[in-house]
Amino acid sequence: MHAFTKLIRLAVADDHPLVILAIEKLIANIPNIEIVCRAQDSTELVEVLATQECDVVVMDFFMPGGKYGDGIDLIRYVASRHPKAAIVVLSMMTDAELIAQALESGAKAMVSKQDRLELIYVAIVTVLAQEDYLGPSVRALLADANVANRVDLIRKKLTRRELDVIARYARGGNVTEIAKELGRSVKTISAQKCAAMRKLDLSTDAELYRFAFDSGLVQARRA
Known part of the structure; x- marks a missing residue:
């Protein structure tokens, strides 16, 4: 360890309290890191x-x-009054929009309680290096949300038939084959594409x- x-x-x-105890045990094995505050709510933390x-x-x-308070309100409060203190959020949260808001509000790192406890140390090291950190579960959650958002945007931009045509084309079909499958003319399919x-x-x-x-509109074929 560094x-x-x-x-x-x-x-x-x-x-x-058990979470605090677990973090204490983790930090106890790391030189030059000292827990100077243990709090169970925002009142204790702010004081x-x-x-x-x-x-x-x-x-x-x-x-x-x-x-x-807690959540976004507490992150904003601490970030605004203690800008030199990097905020690492530890949570079971699965709401991608809330995660994005937390990062926009001042959190520098987010680690899921579903991930290994040791990743808290990785987050601490990373934020002290002036970089942001997202644990693997958080990254996966945001990636899935980004794919869903991109697909939703595609669906809003395209008609149902245009979406069907490019999905079939991206899966390996050609214009002639798609026209035959859908019972339309090659000219129509080409125009929709x-x-x-x-x-x-x-x-x-x-x-x-x-x-x-990349957008998740179609899935890559497995070998």
Whole structure:
């Protein structure tokens, strides 16, 4: 493990004492990191941060009961009043939109409680290097949400028939085959394919294939 040259002051806030205990055990094995704040709600966290400087704040997203709230409100509060303290959010959250809001509100890292506990250390090291960090479960969740959003955008831009045509084309069909399958003329299918590509700002078939797979419109075939 990386050894820090100066003492790193860590604040930990979670409404589950066992989570705090687990983080304490993890940090106990790491030189030059000291937990200077242990809080179970926003009231305790804010009160300690008012008197004790911290380099990193590891906080649960859902932590009800404190007078400063939790979630986005607490992230914004801490980020605005303690800009030098990097915020690492630890949560079971599965809402991609809330995750995006948390990052926009000041969180520098997000780790799922479903991931290995050791990733909290990875997040701490990363944010201290002035970089953002997303744990594997969080990255996967956001990636799935991005694919869903892109497909939704495609569906809004294209007609149902245009969408059907480019999906079939990207799966390996040609214009003649698609026309036969759908009972339409080759001219109609070609026109719908061209219209779809124009709406999606695609110029070549290679761009269409890449777009279809990258967007999740069609799935890559397994070998």
